Amino acid sequence: MENAKSVKLVLEDGTEIQGTSFGAFTSAAGEVVFSTAMTGYPENLTDPSFAGQILVLTYPMVGNYGVPGEDLYESISKIFESDQIHIAGLVVNYYSEEHSHWNAAKSLGDWLKEYNIPGIFGVDTRMLTKKLREKGAMLGKIVAEQDIPFHDPNLENLVAQVSQSGVQRYGSGKNKIVLVDCGTKTNIIRCFLERDVELIRVPWDYDFNTLDYDGLFLSNGPGDPKMCEATIAHLQTALQQDKPIFGICLGNQLMSLAAGGDTFKLKYGHRSHNQPVLLTGTKRSFITSQNHGFAVDTATLPEEWTMLFENLNDGTCEGIKHKTKPFFSTQFHPEAAGGPEDTEYLFDDFLTAVAEHKAQRV
């Protein structure tokens, strides 16, 4: 690239890796995490769950299909997972400024510049990933001209930063679903709107118990789930009733915390499009899209709850369900975007539970 400037990636264990700048030429600090997904950077970078994180992509060539334009669908983005880039920085091996795709509107580097997010390329991302797997996720920083201190995003309430303020309504279907926005991915909204739903999107700390609804949904979101005290308190009230509840990723962790279980930080998280999970009590497995650094401690689940899915790589909890009430959640992403769509049927299962519950009420 012309006028290439050098930058470095510094980890809290003292590791320094020299590379070349792309995107914004600026310094940024955060938690360094890796994803082994082979595609999907437009979706990953705009997923609010990545807020505060410096993302390392292990796929060796990044940028070659560019970045799509901003088409809207029902006032939300048709393609992106939110209306901005949320990662703190991007680390890749080979960056391709040249790109070719029918839908590309700009290069990845130009897109990062628009949001003042730095990228670094020329990094041996597989070596870096091995280090993160051995030592665990670490704090790190991309240093351009100005050195900056390390910063741990998990000490902040990131959900409060990414949750949309105000109540927003989408669709006019027959089932009224409240979506608690802890940093929701737009594909969750799209999945609901394809299924005859009226969606009421409320901020993370909104008391949804004051609303009239048929089903409750808890979204994905960034950071430590224990920061969401207000959501957990409101959810505890909803768990006393029996209207269907469904949660994804952070939503799964909040469900466990509200039920009385515990969560913990994984050594280096699960971020990829090929995480195998087993549906408990069956021999059925699914390949899933995942992006999380925390997990539910299965041993702490109260008596009325049980593990719904288990991760076949490390045995961790990938979902929970209530034994008698229509409450369930997954740690993985049934809405995919990016990744396999094999578990999207869980939206149908939730809406079937909603319809059954409504039928019982009349």
Ligand SMILES: NC(=O)CC[C@H](N)C(=O)O
């Ligand atoms: N994608 C998500 O919702 C992530 C949940 C949580 N922030 C975690 O990292 O575990």
